[in-house]
Amino acid sequence: MPSYVRAGSLPHKRHIQFRRPDGELYAEELFSTKGFEGVYSLLYHVHPPTATLEVREWERPGAHLHANDPLRNRHIQTQRSNVAGDAVEARVPLLGNSDILISVADVTEPMEYFYRNVGGDELLFVHRGGGVLESVFGQLAYRANDYIVIPAGTTYRLIPATPTRLLVHESIGTIRIPRKYRNEFGQLEEHAPYYERDFRAPVLGDPIDAQGAYEIRVTNAARNAIYVVQNHPCDVVGWDGYCYPYAFNLEEFAPITGKLHQPPPAHATFEAPGAAFCAFVPRLFDYHPQAIPVPYNHSSVDCDEVLYYVNGNFMSRRGIAEGSITLHAAGAPHGPQPGAVESSLGKTSTDEVAVMVDTFKPLLLAEAAFELEDPAYYRSWITPSTVPG
Numbered sequence: 001m002p003s004y005v006r007a008g009s010l011p012h013k014r015h016i017q018f019r020r021p022d023g024e025l026y027a028e029e030l031f032s033t034k035g036f037e038g039v040y041s042l043l044y045h046v047h048p049p050t051a052t053l054e055v056r057e058w059e060r061p062g063a064h065l066h067a068n069d070p071l072r073n074r075h076i077q078t079q080r081s082n083v084a085g086d087a088v089e090a091r092v093p094l095l096g097n098s099d100i101l102i103s104v105a106d107v108t109e110p111m112e113y114f115y116r117n118v119g120g121d122e123l124l125f126v127h128r129g130g131g132v133l134e135s136v137f138g139q140l141a142y143r144a145n146d147y148i149v150i151p152a153g154t155t156y157r158l159i160p161a162t163p164t165r166l167l168v169h170e171s172i173g174t175i176r177i178p179r180k181y182r183n184e185f186g187q188l189e190e191h192a193p194y195y196e197r198d199f200r201a202p203v204l205g206d207p208i209d210a211q212g213a214y215e216i217r218v219t220n221a222a223r224n225a226i227y228v229v230q231n232h233p234c235d236v237v238g239w240d241g242y243c244y245p246y247a248f249n250l251e252e253f254a255p256i257t258g259k260l261h262q263p264p265p266a267h268a269t270f271e272a273p274g275a276a277f278c279a280f281v282p283r284l285f286d287y288h289p290q291a292i293p294v295p296y297n298h299s300s301v302d303c304d305e306v307l308y309y310v311n312g313n314f315m316s317r318r319g320i321a322e323g324s325i326t327l328h329a330a331g332a333p334h335g336p337q338p339g340a341v342e343s344s345l346g347k348t349s350t351d352e353v354a355v356m357v358d359t360f361k362p363l364l365l366a367e368a369a370f371e372l373e374d375p376a377y378y379r380s381w382i383t384p385s386t387v388p389g
């Protein structure tokens with residue numbers, strides 16, 4: 001959605017006759033959002049995408065969510081998860097509310113079917129691994145530290161070339177570039193930490209002109225079904241518009257730094273209904289001669305904070321490793337652990353990589369979050385010499 005893209009063969013005008021080499025008509029499809037008033041794309045299929053042979057039940061396990069009770073800060077050690085599979089079946093829901101569901105997925109297998117989440121956009125963060133996201137829009141190669149934005153309704157499958165660890169966000173709405181980065185025409189402004197050319201669109205190859213029985217697993221707000229369609233979904237010869245999956249790698253993120261500590265909104269990447277996303281990447285620290293590089297203690301009274309630790313030295317957090325998630329609950333103070341402020345003084349840069357999502361409604365916990373929890377985390381700010389017993 002960053003800007004207009006066109007790929008493959010297109011007719012001169014929309015909604016006019018566009019013929020295949022054999023003289024038959026291509027099938028035009030409008031892929032639209034917000035009825036006919038949001039961003040959209042026009043796709044041209046070799047065969048109509050509507051030919052459905054069968055619809056049957058998809059018994060997809062739901063996420064059973066429980067209150068963060070007793071209300072406290074938590075550390076979820078997702079590196080201990082032992083669920084693996086394809087990019088849908090391997091999802092382990094951890095945290096969620098009525099706006100968003102957050103899962104991890106260790107992807108070891110290609111999807112043997114297509115998948116379509118109609119209920120909202122998905123945002124995948126690639127912690128490790130590489131491969132291809134294949135969709136009706138073409139092939140989108142991915143690698144570690146990519147964010148992949150997948151618009152609601154996109155028919156896709158993930159094909160890992162190497163084992164892939166994903167952090168998966170399923171939103172109920174549109175995942176968009178923050179308004180503060182865009183001018184009145186939608187273009188990224190000079191002060192934004194990224195630019196349109198940093199975003200990668202799918203590459204459209206030759207259409208797959210094949211007929212048979214192709215499975216598409218469809219989900220929409222906990223209603224699920226399996227569609228078996230007659231025509232291969234990736235039979236598109238051309239498309240154009242503003243609505244398509246795209247990727248953005250954190251290497252391209254130009255972090256905003258300052259004389260004093262920059263708060264998380266300075267590191268914003270995306271926003272969604274009820275959620276804001278940030279990325280912390282290698283950067284120079286603040287340059288005031290008496291600056292304190294690590295964050296101050298704080299309580300966010302309006303949001304729950306979820307931080308996923310990717311790699312590097314997580315200076316302000318003891319006991320945290322790659323793949324850890326911390327949930328800092330609204331109203332529960334948190335900050336650097338004992339000694340972290342003092343040991344940070346004089347440091348000039350950090351190599352840490354972490355991604356964050358703040359939610360404005362309280363997050364609930366799935367069963368796996370309790371199973372993978374380090375129950376001592378909320379006590380990790382105690383000065384060691386004062387720990388009783």
Ligand SMILES: [Fe+2]
Pocket residue numbers: 298305328334
């Ligand atoms: Fe925080």
